[in-house]
Amino acid sequence: MEKIRNIAIIAHVDHGKTTLVDQLLRQSGTFRSNQKIQERVMDSMDLEREKGITIRAKNASFQWKGYLINIVDTPGHADFGGEVERIMKMVDGVLLVVDAHDGPQAQTRFVLRKAMENKLKPVVVINKIDRENARPHKVLDLVFDLFVELKATDEQLDFPIVYASAKNGFAMRELHENNQDMTPLFEAIVQHVPPPKISTEPFFQMLVSNLDYSDYLGRIGLGRIVSGRVAVGDSMVCIHRDGRRERATVTALFTHEGLEQVEIKHANAGDIVGLTGFEDIFIGETLTDCEERAPLQFVDIDPPTIRMRILVNDSPFAGRDGKFVTARHLRERLLRETRGNVSLQVNDTDTAGAFEINARGEMQIAILVEQMRREGYELMVSRPEVIFTRAADAALLEPLENLYVDLPNENLGDILQSIANRKGEILGMDHHASRVSIEAVIPTRGLIGFETDLVNLTRGQGLMSHLFREYAPFKGEIGGRGRGVMVSMESGISTAYALNSIQERGRLFIGPQEDIYEGMIIGENARPEDLPVNPCREKHLTNMRSQGEGKGIQLEAPLRMTLERAIEYIDTDEYVEATPKSLRLRKRILDANARKRAAATAA
Numbered sequence: 001m002e003k004i005r006n007i008a009i010i011a012h013v014d015h016g017k018t019t020l021v022d023q024l025l026r027q028s029g030t031f032r033s034n035q036k037i038q039e040r041v042m043d044s045m046d047l048e049r050e051k052g053i054t055i056r057a058k059n060a061s062f063q064w065k066g067y068l069i070n071i072v073d074t075p076g077h078a079d080f081g082g083e084v085e086r087i088m089k090m091v092d093g094v095l096l097v098v099d100a101h102d103g104p105q106a107q108t109r110f111v112l113r114k115a116m117e118n119k120l121k122p123v124v125v126i127n128k129i130d131r132e133n134a135r136p137h138k139v140l141d142l143v144f145d146l147f148v149e150l151k152a153t154d155e156q157l158d159f160p161i162v163y164a165s166a167k168n169g170f171a172m173r174e175l176h177e178n179n180q181d182m183t184p185l186f187e188a189i190v191q192h193v194p195p196p197k198i199s200t201e202p203f204f205q206m207l208v209s210n211l212d213y214s215d216y217l218g219r220i221g222l223g224r225i226v227s228g229r230v231a232v233g234d235s236m237v238c239i240h241r242d243g244r245r246e247r248a249t250v251t252a253l254f255t256h257e258g259l260e261q262v263e264i265k266h267a268n269a270g271d272i273v274g275l276t277g278f279e280d281i282f283i284g285e286t287l288t289d290c291e292e293r294a295p296l297q298f299v300d301i302d303p304p305t306i307r308m309r310i311l312v313n314d315s316p317f318a319g320r321d322g323k324f325v326t327a328r329h330l331r332e333r334l335l336r337e338t339r340g341n342v343s344l345q346v347n348d349t350d351t352a353g354a355f356e357i358n359a360r361g362e363m364q365i366a367i368l369v370e371q372m373r374r375e376g377y378e379l380m381v382s383r384p385e386v387i388f389t390r391a392a393d394a395a396l397l398e399p400l401e402n403l404y405v406d407l408p409n410e411n412l413g414d415i416l417q418s419i420a421n422r423k424g425e426i427l428g429m430d431h432h433a434s435r436v437s438i439e440a441v442i443p444t445r446g447l448i449g450f451e452t453d454l455v456n457l458t459r460g461q462g463l464m465s466h467l468f469r470e471y472a473p474f475k476g477e478i479g480g481r482g483r484g485v486m487v488s489m490e491s492g493i494s495t496a497y498a499l500n501s502i503q504e505r506g507r508l509f510i511g512p513q514e515d516i517y518e519g520m521i522i523g524e525n526a527r528p529e530d531l532p533v534n535p536c537r538e539k540h541l542t543n544m545r546s547q548g549e550g551k552g553i554q555l556e557a558p559l560r561m562t563l564e565r566a567i568e569y570i571d572t573d574e575y576v577e578a579t580p581k582s583l584r585l586r587k588r589i590l591d592a593n594a595r596k597r598a599a600a601t602a603a
Contacts, residue, residue, distance in 0.1 A: 004270050005193045006224065008072045008087050008120075010111040011097035016127040020097055020166035021060065021073055027169065027182045028062035028069075059222070059272065061256040064186050070256070070272045071095075074111060088118040089298075090209045090224045090272055093193030096143070097125045100134035100163075103142040105404065105465055109150070116150050122159045123188050129175070130165045136175060160188045196224065196270030204228030204236070206275070206287045207296040211339060217252050217276040219339070221287065224272045226296065228289070231266035238278050239286040239295040247291070251277040282339070304345060304358035305399040305444050305468060308365050308567075309382040310334065312353035313577055315586060316491065316517040321579040322378030327353040330379060337368060344368070358387060360468070362448065366564040373578045380575040380586075381567055386445045389471055397471040399444040405454065406437045407462040414457045422446030423475040442466075443475050449568045481571055484525040487587055491517045492536030500553045502533050508558045509585065510535065519590025521574065524559075532592060561585075 011017035061070045072087050094115045098104050104112075115122065124143055126136050140161065147157055162185045164171035171185040172178075199205060205226040212220040230236070232253055238246045254261045254274035267273045275287065284298035312318075312327050319325050324333070334346045334355055345358040359365050362384045369381055389397045403424065407415055409431070415438070419426065424442035442450075447466055454462040486506055496512040508523040516522065516535055525531045561569060566576045566583055573595075577584040589595045 002195050003066055004068050004070070004196055005093070005189055006070045006072075006091040006196055006270075006272060007093045007095055007123075007189060007193050008074050008091045008115070009095040009097060010074050010115065011108060011127075016099065016166045017097045018073060020095075020125065020127060020164065021071060023166050023169045023182055024069075024071065024185070025060060025062055028064045028186070059256050061272075064190070067190050069189060087209065088114050088120065089207055091120065092196055093121040093123065093189070095125055095189070096122050096159075097127050097166075098139055098143055099131075100126050100129045100136045100139055101131050102406075103139045104146045109146060109467065112146065113150050116147075116152055116156060119153075121193055122147075122156060123162065123185075123192055124159050125162045125164050125171070125185065127164050127166050129163045130168060136163055160192045162188050198269040199227035201227040203289045203293070204230050204234075204287070205293070205296060206230070206273075207298060208281060208283055208285050208287065211281070211283055212274060214276065218279060219281050220254065220274040220276050221278065221281045221285075222272070222274045223287075225267060225269050227269050229266060229268045230273075230275065236277070236287050236289065237291050237293070238281055239288065239293070240280070241282060241284055241298075245291045246278065246280065248277045248279075250275055303387075304343065304360055305387055306359050306361055306365070307385045307387050308357050308359070308362070309349070310355050310357055310365075310369070311351075311380040311382070311575070313378040313380050313579065314353075315380075315520075315577050315584070315590075317515065317577075317579075317582075317584075318378060321581040322373075323376035325378045329377065330355060333372060333375075333377060362567050363564060366567055369567075369578050370563050373580050376580055378577075378579045380577050382575060383570045383572050384448050384567065386443070386448075388474070391473075396474040398474050400441055400469045400472050401444050401447060401466040402469050403440045403442045403447065403450075403464065403466045404437065405440070405462060405464045406435060407454070407458050409434055409436055411458045411462065412436055412438075415454065415462070418450065418453050418457070419446075422450060422478055441469060443478070444468075445478055449481065452565055452568050481569070482528065484528055484530040485521045485571075485574075485585070486523040486525050486531045486533045487592070488516050488518055488520045488522050488535055489532045489592060490534050490536045494522070494535040495538050496553045496555055497539045498533075498535045498537040499555055502535060503556055505531060505533070508556065509561070511558045512555065517586075517590070518592070519587045519595075521585035521587065 009017050009021060059070065059072050061068060072091060074087050096108070096112060098108065126139055128134060129136050147159070162171050162173060163175055164182070164185060169182060170179050171182045173184050205228060206223045207226065208221040208223045210222040212222060214220060230250060230253065232250055234250045235247060236250055238248065240246065253264050253267055255264050255267065255271065256262070261274065286295040310330065312330060313325060324330070334357070338344050338346050343360050344364065347356045347358070349356050357365055365381070369379065372379060386398055391397050403419070405415060416426065419440055419442060422442055423446050424440045427439045427441060430437040451464060454464055486502060494510055494512050494514045494516050499508060499512055502508065502523065506523050506525040510516070510522045522533065522535050561583065563576070563578060563583060566585060570576055570585060573588050575586055575588055577586055587595060589598055
């Protein structure tokens with residue numbers, strides 16, 4: 001037991017967390033010298049590699065000087081907080097990785113708060129010290145301020161500090177040292193992270209903190225053994241969340257060697273293991289030896305704040321690209337997602353083929369939709385809505401978020417105006433060189449579409465992050481999208497001739513020679529109202545020669561939206577149609593006359 005260390009690694013997006021894990025695995029000798037491995041081995045999902053973020057928590061382990069170090073890479077984005085909260089139950093310490101220039105960011109704050117609540121011992125790694133404009137001493141002060149703000153205990157405030165460059169593979173305890181490898185970080189982990197806390201009870205107990213799935217063995221429950229030991233073939237009891245007791249036999253046990261999941265015959269208290277044999281196992285449930293035992297405590301996670309609908313694709317192009325297009329396919333896939341993702345809730349609705357998804361943020365749902373379209377699903381997504389609640393006196397409450405924005409000085413006025421329009425209140429501003437950091441409190445409703453504004457106003461130089469704060473009284477109405485959209489009146493193939501005249505009225509989302517259907521959104525109008533257009537119009541042929549014949553048409557490059565941006569952009573009467581090959585924006589009611597009648601009825 002004294003030779004085991006269980007740690008989670010936490011950081012803001014892009015602070016070098018996954019690269020640091022790579023170096024620890026490499027320098028501990030986990031990989032053979034001739035083994036070909038890719039960069040950022042812990043980010044195994046395609047989406048994680050493309051976006052440069054960690055979405056799913058992943059386990060790895062390595063040996064160093066006789067110590068077994070189990071390490072869990074946690075997501076840095078608050079939308080994936082369900083992953084983070086469970087991991088904190090499995091570990092005894094955390095590596096807090098902070099960029100030597102940027103300092104602690106909002107997502108750092110979110111994950112660190114969870115670690116503090118679980119009384120975990122932190123080791124602070126100030127990474128990227130070789131970066132231009134690095135300011136490690138200033139960043140250390142900011143980290144200390146953050147610990148104080150999060151009400152850290154005296155023991156937590158006495159944290160060890162390691163300065164590192166994960167990219168170049170070296171770490172040091174003092175900045176003036178000259179070191180070539182990560183040895184100081186290995187030593188800090190072994191010295192300052194305590195061995196696993198073990199219950200004195202002699203019988204087996206384990207809390208399921210994560211789930212995996214095997215096509216051959218079924219569901220795998222992952223967690224840390226709290227007490228006792230377990231072996232393949234043992235008879236165990238699962239205490240379900242609803243109080244039910246189910247008995248089954250352990251059919252397989254797994255642990256990690258490096259990044260590989262390997263089978264073992266038995267495991268003891270303190271080990272992080274995967275266990276199969278239970279068909280119906282779920283996160284937060286207790287595994288133990290007999291029916292009379294009490295369940296282990298599981299802390300409920302933060303509530304979902306965003307609601308969206310995922311629907312069967314009913315556009316004229318439905319079924320062209322995807323393999324899975326029916327309501328049954330969608331329902332099975334969404335329910336499968338909830339088994340491993342406790343912060344996501346899926347409900348049936350009164351409308352056939354429509355499912356309501358409750359989540360932490362639109363990013364979480366956008367990632368799920370992106371995964372589904374890559375797996376061959378076709379679906380439609382509605383605009384995100386905020387989940388309201390009622391206070392004891394029946395007053396309407398809405399979720400508020402802490403918003404953190406970092407942007408160039410010259411864009412400050414525009415962003416402050418945008419935050420004010422969205423009912424945000426500025427808490428503080430901090431100027432550093434040519435940039436400024438803003439902290440504000442804003443309704444979750446006000447964040448929908450804000451990132452698009454930030455990107456446009458700062459020409460991509462603005463950074464933002466946000467955290468759930470609390471439910472508070474309703475702040476009043478927030479204005480919607482300032483501009484209307486251009487909606488196709490016809491079905492057919494878009495022509496350069498038609499688009500040339502349409503682009504004078506606004507910004508195009510499509511190019512020539514694309515399939516179009518009636519009711520599809522093909523661009524943004526420069527004015528507030530929606531504009532019906534015909535992108536399929538062709539030039540009439542005549543036997544007269546015109547002076548302009550043969551002049552080239554100059555079309556501006558169309559704006560191609562990512563899935564997250566499209567979901568933020570659409571209005572309440574619009575959908576994003578997502579298929580394996582295409583992303584289209586469309587009106588909910590495709591027929592123009594039916595739309596007018598519906599608008600008149602609503603008015």
